[in-house]
Amino acid sequence: MKKYLYTTLLVGILSLLSSCEKYLDIKPKGYVIPQTVEDYERILNDISLTKMLADGLEKLSDDYYDPALVEGTDVTAVDYRLYFWLPSPYSQPDDFMYASYWNLLYNQIYQYNAVINGIDGASGATEQRKNIARGRALVGRAICYYYLNNIYGQIPKTADDQTALGVPLVVSNKLTDHLPARSTTWGTFDFIVNDLLTGISLIPASSPSNYQINRMGAYGWLARTYLTMKDYKKAQQAAVSALELNNTLLDYNSQYEVQRTTDGTSFYVPKTGASIMTPQLNPENMHIIFFSYTRGMAFQQLAKQTLDAFDTHDLRRINIVPSYSTTGDVKNWDGRFIYMGVRSYEYSAGPTTAEMYLILAESLVHDQKYAEALDKINLLRKNRIEQAYYQPLVHENARKTMTYILKERRAELLFKSVRWFDMRRFQNDPEFGFTAVHELANGQLIKLAPNSPRYTMSIPDRAINDQITQNP
Numbered sequence: 219m220k221k222y223l224y225t226t227l228l229v230g231i232l233s234l235l236s237s238c239e240k241y242l243d244i245k246p247k248g249y250v251i252p253q254t255v256e257d258y259e260r261i262l263n264d265i266s267l268t269k270m271l272a273d274g275l276e277k278l279s280d281d282y283y284d285p286a287l288v289e290g291t292d293v294t295a296v297d298y299r300l301y302f303w304l305p306s307p308y309s310q311p312d313d314f315m316y317a318s319y320w321n322l323l324y325n326q327i328y329q330y331n332a333v334i335n336g337i338d339g340a341s342g343a344t345e346q347r348k349n350i351a352r353g354r355a356l357v358g359r360a361i362c363y364y365y366l367n368n369i370y371g372q373i374p375k376t377a378d379d380q381t382a383l384g385v386p387l388v389v390s391n392k393l394t395d396h397l398p399a400r401s402t403t404w405g406t407f408d409f410i411v412n413d414l415l416t417g418i419s420l421i422p423a424s425s426p427s428n429y430q431i432n433r434m435g436a437y438g439w440l441a442r443t444y445l446t447m448k449d450y451k452k453a454q455q456a457a458v459s460a461l462e463l464n465n466t467l468l469d470y471n472s473q474y475e476v477q478r479t480t481d482g483t484s485f486y487v488p489k490t491g492a493s494i495m496t497p498q499l500n501p502e503n504m505h506i507i508f509f510s511y512t513r514g515m516a517f518q519q520l521a522k523q524t525l526d527a528f529d530t531h532d533l534r535r536i537n538i539v540p541s542y543s544t545t546g547d548v549k550n551w552d553g554r555f556i557y558m559g560v561r562s563y564e565y566s567a568g569p570t571t572a573e574m575y576l577i578l579a580e581s582l583v584h585d586q587k588y589a590e591a592l593d594k595i596n597l598l599r600k601n602r603i604e605q606a607y608y609q610p611l612v613h614e615n616a617r618k619t620m621t622y623i624l625k626e627r628r629a630e631l632l633f634k635s636v637r638w639f640d641m642r643r644f645q646n647d648p649e650f651g652f653t654a655v656h657e658l659a660n661g662q663l664i665k666l667a668p669n670s671p672r673y674t675m676s677i678p679d680r681a682i683n684d685q686i687t688q689n690p
Contacts, residue, residue: 255343258333258351267358268429270326271509271567271635272317274300274307275369276518278675279637281628283519283554285659301656302664303672306679319369320678322510323362324388330359331391353420354431357439360413361507363387363406364443368639369675371403372689377448380404386686399685407447414440423463427498428506434463435505438569441577446639454581457574466501466571467601468494470533476604486536488561497566505568515633516562520555521657527628531607534629536561557633567635572598576630579623588613595626602630617649624650642673 252258261267276282277300284301292298296317299307308318315321333355337348363385372382384406386398401409418436425432437460444453473494474486493499497506508514519541528535539559542551575594582591596610613619627640644650646668654666666672671690682688 252332252336253341255337255340255347255351258337258340258355261329261333262351262354262358263430264329265429267326267329268506269508269510269512270322270362271365271507272319272322273509273511273515273518274317274319275365275635275638276515276633277301278303279641280654280656281521281524281632281637282515283521283657285519285552285554287658289658289662289664303656303666303670305672305676307675308678314678314680316510318678319365319675320681323366327359327362327388328391330355330362331389334359334389335391349420350422353417356413356417357421357431357436360410360417360443361439363410363413364439364446365635367403367406367410368446368642370677370689371406372674373642374403383687383689397681397683397686400687407443410443411440414443428503429498431505434460435569437463438504438574441574442569442636445577445580446643448643450581450584453577454585457578457581460504460569460574461571461578464501464504464571467575467598468500468502469601470494471601471605474533474536486533488536495563497564500566502570502572503566503568504570504574506566507568508564509567509635512564513558513562514565514567516558518557518633520557522554524628524632525555527625527632529603529607531604532629533602533604534632537632565634572630573636576623576627580620580627583616583620583623586616588616588619591623592619595622598626598630620650645669645673 252261274296277284277297282301284297287298287301289302293302293304294309296307296310296313298304299309308314308320333351337352337355340348366385371384374382380402382403384401384403387401387406387409388398414436417431418433418440421431421433421436423433428435437456441453441456441460444450444456447453473489473492475489476486488495493501497503520538525538528538537558538555540551541554541556541559542548543556543559575598579591579594582588582594592611592613599611600608611619611622624640624644628637631637641654645652645654645666651668653668656664656666658664674689676689677686679688
């Protein structure tokens, strides 16, 4: 049986990213270079390309609570360094190989570049089929750079700030090529947008499976990107384009049922055949991607302030259970909650129709269309709140309406790879800025102040060279 180049060439990638020295241009033993369009499609359909996220992104966020960490102990451990927002969390060889976003995402970029640079010379298919493969690879590469730029890219001080550094824009799949210097943050975003727009022009509106990149999902990524760039007008346009292709919202009242105990405690259980439990069957998923552990943050504890995002009768609380659910120790319960502590299931961290309504609502607020913004939020909430208790939100003032939207984002997108980026986006906002905190079991707070350099992750030391400068 043939083995194809799309199988991870980890050693080669580590060499490429560790140094600007040239390496031998050899064909790896046991691999053949893809030659047909079908070969390249196999690269794109490899399930490994959907498992692109380590859980460190969520452990940086203020939605996460880890009672096991004690200040001053095990300071070299990844979880400790992430939770205390210390530089260089992935400092050990195994950490770099299996958990570092730098390594994981550039590894995937290599695969996408192989398609982009090789598909023209491939045999065995029409030009249209080649273009679809190229378009999917461009969008896939853009997704990788979206994460890299939001993790390692410095936060620009203004819309014209060209001093904030982004990440190296690797477009070659030749291991002999030098790693380029870092682009600017805005330059990296421009590159991402260009890849997305070009890809959108080449790929179909839908696909047999939303594991495959299609136009619907690509518009979702474009909306995410523009929102991160704070280009709210274009974010609105991209969200509308995505919703024109799919505007389905699941009514959680049809997915879950409420059960109440004799003491009045209520809890939710999934109905038989609930489609939300299966990513491919969930019609809200525009493009499916996973954490490397496909149940993501299941069994992880939640910060207290995260619970404030959920109304009492919010059906999304099915995923939030008391910590004693995993131990049975009700008497000594500490009042904490765990994500998916009883029923864990695979969930996508990619864009959804619900997220598009949230992006659309936030963009409308910036356009001072407050009633329209709340219409989008109320539509979403009507499908999330227990039917007997649903009450529409009413606009009172701009700040309160924006607060509703941000609260809804936190509830809807919990542990789906967006909170850390929202924290970066708002940490120094003149109206909604805040000091982020992580809590220790003894009540001590670890604080991350606005404008802290720790909002940008350190580049792995082994990737630093004369052209790649370290973040502060």
